[in-house]
Amino acid sequence: MSTGVRRTRRIWAAGTVAAVLVLVAAGLHVYRNTNVLTQDRLCGGLVSTAKADAVLPGSGRLDARGDGVAEDLGDTVCTVERSSFLPGSGKGMLSVRLWEEDGDFPFVNSAWPDPSGATFFSGPVTGAVYESVGWALLPEKCWTTKPVFVKVSPGKSASGAGALAALTTDVARAVADEAACGDLPGEPGTLLPPRSDAARPVSEGRACGLDGFSVRDLVPADTEVLESGQTAPADLWSCTLFLDNDARDTVRAEGFMTYAASRDPLLIAAVRRSPGASKGEAPGGGKADVVARTRIVLPCAQGALYLAAEPRAQYLEARKRKSGIPAWETYFGSFVKAATKTFDCGTATH
Numbered sequence: 001m002s003t004g005v006r007r008t009r010r011i012w013a014a015g016t017v018a019a020v021l022v023l024v025a026a027g028l029h030v031y032r033n034t035n036v037l038t039q040d041r042l043c044g045g046l047v048s049t050a051k052a053d054a055v056l057p058g059s060g061r062l063d064a065r066g067d068g069v070a071e072d073l074g075d076t077v078c079t080v081e082r083s084s085f086l087p088g089s090g091k092g093m094l095s096v097r098l099w100e101e102d103g104d105f106p107f108v109n110s111a112w113p114d115p116s117g118a119t120f121f122s123g124p125v126t127g128a129v130y131e132s133v134g135w136a137l138l139p140e141k142c143w144t145t146k147p148v149f150v151k152v153s154p155g156k157s158a159s160g161a162g163a164l165a166a167l168t169t170d171v172a173r174a175v176a177d178e179a180a181c182g183d184l185p186g187e188p189g190t191l192l193p194p195r196s197d198a199a200r201p202v203s204e205g206r207a208c209g210l211d212g213f214s215v216r217d218l219v220p221a222d223t224e225v226l227e228s229g230q231t232a233p234a235d236l237w238s239c240t241l242f243l244d245n246d247a248r249d250t251v252r253a254e255g256f257m258t259y260a261a262s263r264d265p266l267l268i269a270a271v272r273r274s275p276g277a278s279k280g281e282a283p284g285g286g287k288a289d290v291v292a293r294t295r296i297v298l299p300c301a302q303g304a305l306y307l308a309a310e311p312r313a314q315y316l317e318a319r320k321r322k323s324g325i326p327a328w329e330t331y332f333g334s335f336v337k338a339a340t341k342t343f344d345c346g347t348a349t350h
Helices: 003-033 049-055 161-178 249-254 265-271 313-320 330-342
Strands: 061-065 077-083 092-100 119-121 126-129 134-137 148-153 224-229 236-244 257-262 278-281 287-292 295-298 305-311
Touching: 049 061, 049 161, 119 161, 119 236, 126 161, 134 161, 134 265, 148 161, 236 249, 236 313, 249 313, 257 265, 257 330, 265 295, 265 305, 295 330, 305 330
Parallel strands: none
Antiparallel strands: 061 077, 077 092, 092 148, 119 126, 126 134, 134 148, 224 236, 236 257, 257 305, 278 287, 287 295, 295 305
16 A cells, blocks of 8 residues: 555545544533523423523523422422533522412512512413512312412522513413413513602602602601512502611611502402401401401402502511600501502592
């Protein structure tokens, strides 16, 4: 064999090896750093790959742990994690779980973010998203003893409220479909965001955007009152009042009092499942389903209306100081009167 032929064969062999290495490297890149080879849905069909990819920050492959909807819905857990070998691509992780909870927990459970900062959605799907978590209420046929909620926690959404709302809604749809307990769309309805990114001064006589509502006589005279929340009326709504005083930053951030209202039929059905809910009276008289002293459902001509008020850290600290702040139930009566007007609750008792 001539020297030229041997040299040609060596060159050809080296080129073949190089080509194979390039193909292997390209395949590894596609597998480890993209979702080209990833299934369309993760965790046994629970999570949309595309929607999770839109929510998680960075770039890279999505890997999941979870086997879909459990026989006992409360045992359903899914974790999706982004990984990549590329420098600077970032990492992210989101978790999905289902749990039973009181129907109005988003408004009254202090372990959750302030509802006045939520972006709500109502109608075909009932839920809300915050900066780092979202929830959706499953249809009533999915419940056993208590309402069942979907919770999606991405840490922080890379694409804002719309992407997280779409993911949360789609997970709820997948759960209801797999459990054969409801037919939900894969996208949320109209989003109901806060009116502004930061709390702003209240309009006297129109606190929280409710005509005739004021707390001016119920707070120190020299203290400015600020408000944060969605535009009223809405099927899911909340407003938190803040006092611009000398309280610690962590206390001020919690606010003074949170108000909530809902005309959403599914959420109201969930509230009526609350332990201890019973027939009673609203402030000022009139029939109401009473969940707690400041959590009621009114029988309006246009459909039931849920109303609630919950004290927050600024109120609790002010009471400890014995600064003349009245009992927190005092802040509920005037709110009910103003809210029934703004939310068009045409009852015979208000």
